[in-house]
Amino acid sequence: MDQTGEEDGTGAGSAPRRTRIQQKNREAILEAALEVFSQHGFRGATVDQIAQAAGLSKPNLLYYFPSKEAIHIELLSTLLDTWLAPLRRLDPEGDPKAEILAYMHRKLEMSRTLPRESRLFANEMLQGAPRMKDMLEGDLKALAQDKAAVIARWSDEGKIAAVDPYHLIFAIWALTQHYADFEVQVRAILGPDHDPFSEADTFLTTLFNRLLAR
Amino acid sequence: MDQTGEEDGTGAGSAPRRTRIQQKNREAILEAALEVFSQHGFRGATVDQIAQAAGLSKPNLLYYFPSKEAIHIELLSTLLDTWLAPLRRLDPEGDPKAEILAYMHRKLEMSRTLPRESRLFANEMLQGAPRMKDMLEGDLKALAQDKAAVIARWSDEGKIAAVDPYHLIFAIWALTQHYADFEVQVRAILGPDHDPFSEADTFLTTLFNRLLAR
Amino acid sequence: MDQTGEEDGTGAGSAPRRTRIQQKNREAILEAALEVFSQHGFRGATVDQIAQAAGLSKPNLLYYFPSKEAIHIELLSTLLDTWLAPLRRLDPEGDPKAEILAYMHRKLEMSRTLPRESRLFANEMLQGAPRMKDMLEGDLKALAQDKAAVIARWSDEGKIAAVDPYHLIFAIWALTQHYADFEVQVRAILGPDHDPFSEADTFLTTLFNRLLAR
Amino acid sequence: MDQTGEEDGTGAGSAPRRTRIQQKNREAILEAALEVFSQHGFRGATVDQIAQAAGLSKPNLLYYFPSKEAIHIELLSTLLDTWLAPLRRLDPEGDPKAEILAYMHRKLEMSRTLPRESRLFANEMLQGAPRMKDMLEGDLKALAQDKAAVIARWSDEGKIAAVDPYHLIFAIWALTQHYADFEVQVRAILGPDHDPFSEADTFLTTLFNRLLAR
DNA sequence: TATGAATGAGCATTCATTCAT
């Protein structure tokens, strides 16, 4: 997914040296696991499925990761960074409404291009975030507070309409992720002749423009 | 095997005769299953958990329902009706903006009072609706089309601002269900001193007012 | 092995009610496990072996005991009581030498009739008593101290020859258990025409008579 | 595969040529294997544990020995020689009681200095000597018969008290090995302030003196 | 209706050993 190279959970230590084949297999496993976990959830996924999808034998897969859970955790750790990146880019010095709209667009784009990651995340949330709670109350909370303060300031300064900054963020998350997480429903209703994401882009642009207009 | 003749979604079959104890146990099972399925997903839930939560032995539970899957399907069937009820009540003859806002409020209220149902539904969607696709493309689609037409008319007649009626419905779904489905995340960010649903009520009222204002 | 009915490890609580079939199967499992564990050790034994020896399927065995380890622990708990019984009967008011010789005989008889128990115990000791250390430092130590004091008194009062009471007890254990634990070796050396236990009886009687004679 | 031509107990084969590093690694492996096998038994030990303890990779370890079992067998073969050495030194021409006591002391000293070897041997005996039976019925039996005959002669000649020579040997084995094999138990009972082996020395000296006194 | 007993299929993980380099 990204070439930043995953840490081993310690977050600190020296980068683990990996041979080319290790790198390749680890990536294949994570890619396969993303596919399987996002579709079936943690418990619903089997190591066999993942191994097969990665083109490895089950014991060989467990040569690269110590356990099924370790793969899941690795995915979630990497995911959170990816997930928060668009929000991180919200620039306190930029034009308020443009910044918020741009953020929404980046987030919608992520739903479009990374729907499996979105579903993996949603799965974890639905189950009460058993493996992610710490991350939520750490990085995520800090970032949300930071950006909410920025938005609140914009709101106070009259640069955008008055609006609860936290719930504005929630709204962006909810509205964009919905198109990934509830894709079946959206497609069932719209039928095959619609392009949900392009319509969503238009609709959400309107929505946030009206919501934030002074 | 399934001599209880449970209504299977067709809505036709003869009314199943049930003693009071049967009724009570079926309800206990469905209540328990809702709890367990919504928390752990279908594969993550075990019949044992459900039986224990229902206060029954495992074989006795399977006397009432032929299989784990049958319980799940029964829950989903019932759920869809509950889920669509608020939308059904959207009155074509009512005041457009008031109707839409009232619908949103009913939906948010459902997220507040029935979060387990919301998560059960979300779980099913995330997995591609393997057990619900027909219902989506049947009742749900029909209802959505029907109500979208109403909203489109309102929009055309200038009674509300121009808006894509389908995506308006999606927005209501996404924004209200988010507070049930991503509750951990919302609470992790807001902390213990907030009342997410009451704040959401205010925020969403504002949001839809601005979106729909002529 | 004995009809006292095993506790479930809590040591306290009410006696677990068991149906006849439960009683029968539990006993079959423990008997089979004794056979297998004493021969192959804990790690060397497989649940499959035990199940087969007990005439049960693997999952059915695990219906009666939660894990392989639980069976092992149950065996060891029961065993310690059996194991200490002969020493418990050492009567402080009896004739000193006769009491000690009688104890030795009871212990030797146990090696003869319960060699598997002896080997199970020896196996556990060899590995450092990972599952029995507490029992050793509890019941066993207390009993040994108690009886060592009795023997020390006899020794002090000149009723038996001066002797270290603890090491006298160890000597009885070592000498009697040897015929069970090292049975292959004893038989390899003596050949098929000897009766090790009857010879041991004579030899050990002589040994302790000479050791303890005033 | 096994081109190193390890002496396989027959004692005949050509002397294996080994480089210094080979020699060093073989020794490291055997040392590590002794540690691990004596603690966990054959089945309980893993090749990984041994390799790690020896500071080698698993495949490299298997370059030196064709299999886990081969290491075990090698250990046992070497062990038997070590084990019997003290008895071999029993001098038919020496002073009978002094010889027997000296043998007992050598054996006790071995328990003190080589407890792992003692436990390895005990483990093998407990399991019925599956890998050692031939050795028992060969070298061991011959030596035991030889020395038993010596003791029997001494006994017949009145140089020591009348005693069954085989069971006298067993007694020495049992009493000395007990302090290595059942060390946990001994220490659990005596507590930390005792020196089991030094006390055993005193006790066993007394015991055999009284047993053998004319 | 209800439950104790039983099981086949499956699952995550371990492990001795082999392969390729």
Added chain:
DNA sequence: AATGAATGAATGCTCATTCAT
């Protein structure tokens, strides 16, 4: 002489479901 990579065969345990009563 050494090791990273790979695997077949277990191994302990779980689970939905069935059987017998």
